[in-house]
Amino acid sequence: MTKSAENNGAALLRQPAEVLYAEELEELRKTDEGKAPTGWSMSPRAVLTFITGGKAGKKIITPKYMGNNRLVEMAIATLVTDRALLLIGEPGTAKSWLSENLAAAISGNSGLIVQGTAGTTEEQVRYSWNYAMLLANGPSQEALVKSPVMRAMETGRLARFEEISRCASEVQDALISILSEKTISVPELGVETGARKGFSVIATANTRDKGVNEMSAALKRRFNIIVLPAPADMETEVEIVRKRVAEISASYELQASLPAEEALVKVVTIFRELRSGMTLDKKEKVKSPGGAISTAEAISLLTGSMALAASFGTGELRDQDLAAGLQGAIVKDDDKDRLVWKEYLDQIMKKRGSDWRGLYQACLELNG
Numbered sequence: 001m002t003k004s005a006e007n008n009g010a011a012l013l014r015q016p017a018e019v020l021y022a023e024e025l026e027e028l029r030k031t032d033e034g035k036a037p038t039g040w041s042m043s044p045r046a047v048l049t050f051i052t053g054g055k056a057g058k059k060i061i062t063p064k065y066m067g068n069n070r071l072v073e074m075a076i077a078t079l080v081t082d083r084a085l086l087l088i089g090e091p092g093t094a095k096s097w098l099s100e101n102l103a104a105a106i107s108g109n110s111g112l113i114v115q116g117t118a119g120t121t122e123e124q125v126r127y128s129w130n131y132a133m134l135l136a137n138g139p140s141q142e143a144l145v146k147s148p149v150m151r152a153m154e155t156g157r158l159a160r161f162e163e164i165s166r167c168a169s170e171v172q173d174a175l176i177s178i179l180s181e182k183t184i185s186v187p188e189l190g191v192e193t194g195a196r197k198g199f200s201v202i203a204t205a206n207t208r209d210k211g212v213n214e215m216s217a218a219l220k221r222r223f224n225i226i227v228l229p230a231p232a233d234m235e236t237e238v239e240i241v242r243k244r245v246a247e248i249s250a251s252y253e254l255q256a257s258l259p260a261e262e263a264l265v266k267v268v269t270i271f272r273e274l275r276s277g278m279t280l281d282k283k284e285k286v287k288s289p290g291g292a293i294s295t296a297e298a299i300s301l302l303t304g305s306m307a308l309a310a311s312f313g314t315g316e317l318r319d320q321d322l323a324a325g326l327q328g329a330i331v332k333d334d335d336k337d338r339l340v341w342k343e344y345l346d347q348i349m350k351k352r353g354s355d356w357r358g359l360y361q362a363c364l365e366l367n368g
Contacts, residue, residue, distance in 0.1 A: 014251075016111055017064075017104035024050065025105065027059040037080050039156035039198015041108045044076045050105040051076075051098070064101045065094055066240050071226055072098070078224040079106060079158070084179050084201040086164070086223035092294020093228040095204040099160050102202060107157035112148040116163035118212075122174045125149055126184055139188035149175075149201070150184050156198030165205040166212050172219050175201070179222040208292065230275070230295065237295055238268050244299045249306055256310035259302050259317050266359060270326065270349075271298050274340075279348060286348060287340045291332035301325035323362035331367070342367055 018025065025041075028050055034043025042050075049056065051072050053063030065072060078085045079102070087095040103110040114124055127150055133143035152159035164172065178184060182195040203223065205215065231237035242264055249258065259267075273279050273286050275293040291297075305325040309317050331337040345367065349360045 017101045018108055018110055021050070021062075021064075021101075021104065024056070024059060024061050025108070027056040028061065028105075031057045037198070039196060040106050042105060044080060047076050047102070047105045048072060051101055063243075065098050066236055066243075067094075067228070067231065071228065074224070075102065075226055078226075079200050079202070082182070082200070084203065084223045086203045086205060086220075086225045087228055088205045088207055088225060089228035090207055090230055090294060091292035092296030093230055094295075095206075095228055096162060098228070099162075099202045099204055103158040103160055107152075107198070109157055110160065112152045112157060113160040113162060114148055116161060116165070116167040116171075118166060118168070120167045120171050122171055123147070125171055125174045125178070127186060141189065144186065144189070149178060150193055152201075153178075153182070153184065153193055153195040153199050156196030158199070159201050161201055161203040163206060164203040165215055168213060169216070172213065172215060176216075176219050176222060179219075234265075234268060234272065234280070237272065237298075238264050240295055241268060241298050241302065245302045245306075248299065248303050252303070252307070254303070254306045254310050256306040256313075256315045257317060259306070262355070263317055263322060264302070266356070267298050267302060267322065267326070270344075271295070273348070274330065274344065284348065286344060289330050289332065289337040289340045291330070291337065293330065297329050301329045304328070319358040319362040322359060323366050326363060327366045338367060 012019075028046045029042050032042045032046040034045045036043045036046075040047075046056075048069070049061050051064050052069050054061050075085055075087070075098070087099060089095055100110040103112070114120065125147055127147055128145045129139070130143045130145055133140070137143065146154070149159045149161075151157075161175070164175075179201065182199070184193045186192070231240060242259075245264075246258055249256070269280060271293050274288055277286050277288050278284070279286060301322075302325065305317060305321040308324060309315055309321045313321060327341075330341050341363075345360060345363055349356055349363070352360075
């Protein structure tokens with residue numbers, strides 16, 4: 001990487017995984033003793049080490065996904081074959097994060113991505129045209145605008161398809177033929193692009209959006225489906241939040257102290273209880289708000305609270321900063337969520353004693 005590229009990368013708000021972890025990837029490739037499948041930059045075992053953590057030579061490889069390692073092994077094994085991979089789960093279960101890091105490790109490029117929305121068209125999955133050139137000179141290779149999926153096929157890399165269930169049925173149907181035939185035809189030019197070895201698709205789908213555009217059985221059959229669960233226990237979720245908050249705050253250069261262990265535990269406790277509908281000791285039921293109360297939201301809440309403390313406080317995270325973050329994360333639908341949050345404050349948090357009193361008062365003032 002050149003000096004100017006490094007400087008440009010440092011100025012980016014968010015670096016892709018292959019840039020962010022370039023040193024780890026390079027060391028893994030150097031020390032990899034396994035056989036890399038055709039089109040892969042490293043062996044499946046090295047990919048697993050990159051995702052779940054370990055060592056490459058003397059280099060410590062940081063874990064990118066904390067959870068059931070067997071799920072990661074299944075995902076990698078799927079991509080060794082010609083099957084596509086579908087990661088599904090609740091919001092904030094690291095589907096996109098795992099997808100990005102798998103693509104970075106396997107292909108060295110996580111940027112061949114189609115973002116699924118209600119407005120995504122079939123052209124964005126196959127190809128489109130530069131219409132000025134098309135009108136001037138007719139169909140030509142120069143006028144052809146290749147989709148990320150088509151470019152992945154040509155180069156033998158992984159394409160990523162985010163939030164596939166948000167796309168209309170005709171867009172999903174376009175993907176069926178690509179995954180079945182491993183080709184994209186361009187009738188206007190009389191040519192056909194075939195997939196090189198190494199090509200596959202990693203798609204993600206949100207279980208909360210199942211009713212948006214239900215995936216057909218035909219499309220599901222083209223994927224190996226892996227369900228990513230929410231963190232199984234309190235300790236794992238606290239560790240995930242701690243790690244990601246530290247990484248993000250360093251990236252943003254937030255001039256604030258990292259959250260104390262007590263603050264991390266309080267936030268994760270609140271989120272786990274609101275998410276599950278029950279207190280951790282299983283003695284009381286809790287109403288859940290309408291929005292997603294995910295691990296990703298907890299990470300965002302804490303980094304936002306740190307920014308608040310750095311910009312308008314002393315840099316030390318206070319109860320008032322956490323309360324502001326909690327209010328924004330939990331109260332999405334003003335009327336319903338505000339009542340749910342107030343009930344939680346009065347029925348659960350208020351009874352937790354002096355350690356929680358400061359946070360309770362700060363939350364009560366904002367939600368009053």
